[in-house]
Amino acid sequence: MSEIAQITSDSLAAVLENLETEAPIELDLSTNIFDAVDSFAIVDLLLETEGRIEAVYGRYVPLADETIFDAEKSPLKNWATWNAYVEKCIAA
Amino acid sequence: MWRNALQPDQQRAELRFANASIRGIVTTVGDRMVDFVAEAPSMGLSEADVARLQRAIGLNRRQIVSGDETTSDLCAHSARRLFEGCGISPQDCQGLIFVTQTPDYAAPATAISLATRLGMPITSLAFDMRLGCSGFVYGLATAFSLVESGLDRVLLCVGDVASKFVDPTDHAIAPIMGDAGAAILIERRPSASSFQFYSDGSGERALIIPNSGVRKAPEDEGMPQLMHMDGASVFNFTLQRVPSMITDILEFGAKEPDAIDYFVLHQPNKYILKNIQKRMKVDDARLPSDTQSVYGNQNSASIPGTISGFLSDDYSSRRLTSLFAGFGIGLSWAAAIVETDAIYAPATFTGIKD
Structure with a gap:
């Protein structure tokens, strides 16, 4: 698992730990997080991921943009897309 | 969806003042x-x-x-x-x-x-x-x-x-x-200021009080006369429009970000403000973000509320260049660069019984 994939999956695990979801979320590359959790959990995931990126890379990388809550374009609708999105944000 | 990106040659609602x-x-x-x-x-x-x-x-x-x-x-x-x-x-x-x-x-x-x-x-x-x-x-x-x-x-x-x-x-x-x-x-007093304004009614329903006026929309039937918020749409609108508005007002006002003493923004929530602050590469102290946590979302009073709540000493005692930005229901958003010089700005009053 790449460093970024580790960060994203650890972040999601931390968020889900305190979240009551109707059914357990099985994480694979096609998992749709956007439809599985509420908007506050998404903001929580952004915060958690940004915090872990800052701890590893030593700088703050803002992850939220106008696509995050877009029902059609959100990178969180597919876990592989989310990982690619985070990688792109770190590289920017 | 919000209307397409602004055209660079589009006539803009912009104002400059020299004597207010x-x-x-x-x-x-x-x-x-x-x-x-x-x-x-x-x-x-x-x-x-x-x-x-x-x-x-x-x-x-x-x-x-x-x-x-x-x-x-x-x-x-x-x-x-x-x-x-x-x-x-x-x-x-x-x-x-x-x-x-x-x-x-x-x-x-x-x-x-x-x-x-x-x-x-x-x-x-x-x-x-x-x-x-x-x-x-x-x-x-x-x-x-x-x-x-x-x-x-x-x-x-x-x-x-x-x-x-x-x-x-x-x-x-x-x-x-x-x-x-x-x-x-x-x-009336000599002072330079610049303003920009934006309006996009295609986002009318992102924040709305249904059945609160004369219009009886079919989709509002049976809905209480209380504020309804599509939080995701508002979040997206904010991140799509506010950072670019701040860039544009700085350009219109011919100011570099370092020339702004305080970026006093509407205070919808801490995460959005932190995100804007980091994107704009503004340090924490120049973009206050605690108003929501202490007073709640003060709507149109959030910019003066932030000054009264957290910056009253500085605004009371010295000359400052401020960037104000308000954004939300409408959808409506606007920004200004304003000079102030040791204004009367006491700390927030709590309650009206004094």
Whole structure:
């Protein structure tokens, strides 16, 4: 698992730990997080991921943009897309 | 969806002023402090929900009115303190603009009775402006226009008792809203300022109080007359529009970011403000973001509310260049770069009973 994939999956695990979801979320590359959790959990995931990126890379990388809550374009609708999105944000 | 990206050659709503400035700012908040942890059970929130909402949005506590106090009551209190502090008689003020979404009545305009309550002469002008979170910047520009056009002084009153138009059990919106009313005195004095304005009615339903006017829309049938928020749409709108607006007003005002002492933005939630701050590469101290956590979302009063709540010493004591940005319901957003010089800016007043 790449460093970024580790960060994203650890972040999601931390968020889900305190979240009551109707059914357990099985994480694979096609998992749709956007439809599985509420908007506050998404903001929580952004915060958690940004915090872990800052701890590893030593700088703050803002992850939220106008696509995050877009029902059609959100990178969180597919876990592989989310990982690619985070990688792109770190590289920017 | 919001309309397409702005065209660079598009005619913009932009204004510059050279002879209008802020003399003082006073903010009064509701007297009742509501602790988020204490109210959470009534909204069906678990301890884990509370923890993540506190982290994600910055919810902590808020100030709301008790009883039947209105926005105009809060603004009247602020205005009286403002006139006293500036040593100005209400008789020497020729205009009052009242920006709110919670007027005393649907008709007549609240500004007229507020002007009378304050002791302003019948030879003054008074009118309401129905705007929310962008309202302070719009009201300020309108007041500046009136002063540049000939009035000596204009009183701008902004605010809302937003707690009265939310369902108290709706955890998506009730714990966010605070009640505040601010008064700002504008007078003729050499001072440079720049303003930009934006409006996009295609986002009308992102924040709306259904059944609150004459229109009876089929999709509103049976819906309570309470604020409804599509949080995801508002979040997307903010991140799409606000950073670019800040870049544009800096360009229009011919200022580098380092020339701005304070970026005082509307305060919807801590995460959005932190995101904007980091994207704009502005240090923490120059972009305050604690208003939501202490007072709640003060709607059109959030910019003066942030100055009164967290920056009163600095605004009271020295010359400052500020960037103001308001954004929200409408959708409506606006920004300004304004100079102030040791204005009257006491700390926030809590409640109107003094």
